[in-house]
Amino acid sequence: MASVVELLTLDNAVFNAYMFWSAVLVIKMLAMSPLTATQRFKTKTFANPEDLRSSKLKVKFDDPNVERVRRAHRNDLENILPFFVIGFLYVLTNPVAFVAINLFRAVAIARIAHTLVYAVHVVPQPARALAFMVAFASTAFMAVQVLCAALL
Amino acid sequence: MASVVELLTLDNAVFNAYMFWSAVLVIKMLAMSPLTATQRFKTKTFANPEDLRSSKLKVKFDDPNVERVRRAHRNDLENILPFFVIGFLYVLTNPVAFVAINLFRAVAIARIAHTLVYAVHVVPQPARALAFMVAFASTAFMAVQVLCAALL
């Protein structure tokens, strides 16, 4: 079996791809905070009394534009964070490079598309459902591979 | 001290158990999405205008069945995701195999039980509180072990 020395190195194209796409997805996730802030300032929707810049404003929780970005962000937490964990363990199972690299690519591009059609420019369904499914199925596939590797 | 070469390999029963239970928990977490979707379709509760299949429907955020699954899912994010990180670092502290393997088992089984009594078939308290506490205490124990290993 391949040792962790050969697996967790940038010389391993699979780990290199994992690092690259994970960094891209971390940056994408971080970008949700300024995106939420932009919507909050644009619509003057603040959730905390100490955030109100004027005494005329009140806390507000139901602006549809703010809530849309927050739903997209939460969906990232539910899907991208488990991918980080299972993607890393999948690298350690020494998968076929072509399959693994394209799975990482699929997850990352699908999740970027998910954000674009959900929170940046709303596109009718099934755009968001498809983007969700590609990343979901790829992550589930990796989880089954890790499960099998641990069992055998 | 044991090297990462001997720790991060499937020959190490502790890491093998970590991989197995982590994969199980990732699959469990992923299953929350279809579970939420099932409740959304059953109760016709959709959070986005583009998700409405009929012009008679309106967006809705307060269905108790949908919200229950969403609370269970959020509780997973709060508890299972930190476990993934601290469980991995705990493997690197080269713990006693018997203790470590049973801690991973405890977290995974407790979190599956948490979902079952919270979001699948509601069981009166203290069922959910107990399931929560077993996983919480096990994760906290590992965090303290990692802290001590890093300090010494």
Add this chain to the structure above:
Amino acid sequence: MASVVELLTLDNAVFNAYMFWSAVLVIKMLAMSPLTATQRFKTKTFANPEDLRSSKLKVKFDDPNVERVRRAHRNDLENILPFFVIGFLYVLTNPVAFVAINLFRAVAIARIAHTLVYAVHVVPQPARALAFMVAFASTAFMAVQVLCAALL
């Protein structure tokens, strides 16, 4: 290039710091659950019918004290969890120890401060915004470093 054998060991001061501050942050995140529970019992705000101790109580979702702790907790999920992933990959890029150790320190101390001024004792802005920004910028910096390492 440094091998994972020299990087993922407590002899590596950078990885030692990563383990220490990650364990601290996991414990900090876990502490949000008892903090939420304390507010729930103090204000008798329970989200599930099975949690009500008396037949006179009703489920309630809008207590400002409970919701404040929940917002702080969610902000942790959005910021600390991505840090765990990118911080680990950053260790594998073999960064300058002085820079890396202080970045981990900055993230951890800023996130602890964020919780204190947000959910424990409310401090007027820009206290929370500053704490948020320090951890956000440090995490973004690491993500860019990981991206560059994977690309070159």
